[in-house]
């Protein structure tokens with residue numbers, strides 16, 4: 582990733598002395614990186630992190646688990662739940678935040694593909710509605726950044742432009758559908774509220790270190806391949822995977838939140854046609870790295886109609902689990918859509934921020950997977 586020139590960024594983006602940024606989803610994969618980025622890059626901001634109380638831990642205890650002690654004076658934990666009316670904030674906190682918050686980043690969502698439509702809507706759509714209602718009541722709101730997903734494009738197979746949302750496409754799962762519904766809601770409110778919609782594609786680990794706290798999405802098929810559990814790909818070798826590293830996405834969100842020129846826009850935070858890779862390019866790299874067999878491509882219609890039901894009866898144990906769990910990822914081996922990144926280039930290139938091509942940092946992701954035993958073992962910083 583091109584390093585951001587701080588002086589140029591200062592000149593380009595709207596830097597104000599006193600800022601309190603309310604962030605949802607701060608305990609998540611992207612959210613934690615975003616918090617780190619904002620604390621490192623913007624000495625003048627304070628953060629209010631809206632966090633659920635969970636597993637016997639208060640929001641404050643959860644925040645302390647990942648915010649270094651030196652930064653805690655700039656960070657306040659706010660107990661809440663976006664799926665509750667008023668985001669579950671108590672009255673005194675709500676009033677204080679309405680008076681003090683200057684910007685909002687809404688990153689909280691359920692990213693599970695297997696939720697019922699009702700459950701996914703409760704968090705992704707109603708949660709976004711509650712956040713928008715709250716943001717609308719903030720007295721000095723300067724900007725609202727909504728973290729959506731490029732996959733609101735659903736089953737499209739062409740070049741997706743940033744200004745397009747619902748053009749009659751169908752969706753692969755309740756995640757895509759509810760994120761599209763939530764984005765429509767945000768769009769309708771941005772006519773009267775300063776805000777920007779940011780759509781990452783598939784987020785993976787840090788491009789410089791490979792570090793990730795999430796081993797979902799691309800990592801799952803890689804893991805079973807690396808472990809010799811599977812080599813059949815129910816998809817097309819030329820299917821396109823658009824992948825972006827978490828450091829790029831966090832930096833882009835942190836910059837665009839302050840960019841007056843971006844208000845009202847939708848921005849693809851994606852590798853784009855130049856930077857994405859095909860399934861076969863990634864498989865070839867994985868094959869070289871893990872010394873595995875060549876993947877076997879099977880027509881997905883044949884696989885799911887004929888092969889899978891037969892295999893399901895014939896296999897037991899881990900291979901059967903692989904067959905069951907792999908269902909959630911099946912559509913990602915057949916995608917042919919690409920994401921246009923004109924707005925991202927327009928707003929972020931002047932600050933020196935461009936997404937690195939996937940194939941440039943793939944080995945670093947693999948290194949971290951191996952070093953951390955696919956997330957089971959902590960890895961100490963070098």
Ligand SMILES: NC(=O)c1ccc[n+]([C@@H]2O[C@H](COP(=O)([O-])OP(=O)(O)OC[C@H]3O[C@@H](n4cnc5c(N)ncnc54)[C@H](OP(=O)(O)O)[C@@H]3O)[C@@H](O)[C@H]2O)c1
Nearest residue numbers: 606608609610611662663664688689690730781782783784
């Ligand atoms: N990961 C990707 O590849 C990807 C790609 C494109 C777009 N995105 C978008 O990026 C955003 C962040 O994704 P992620 O990968 O960081 O997801 P994640 O790791 O699963 O984190 C989700 C975050 O949302 C919070 N959350 C969920 N339900 C909540 C609720 N009811 N109230 C308050 N907080 C709630 C979670 O809090 P808890 O810790 O309490 O569960 C967590 O902090 C999402 O909007 C997602 O749609 C992600």
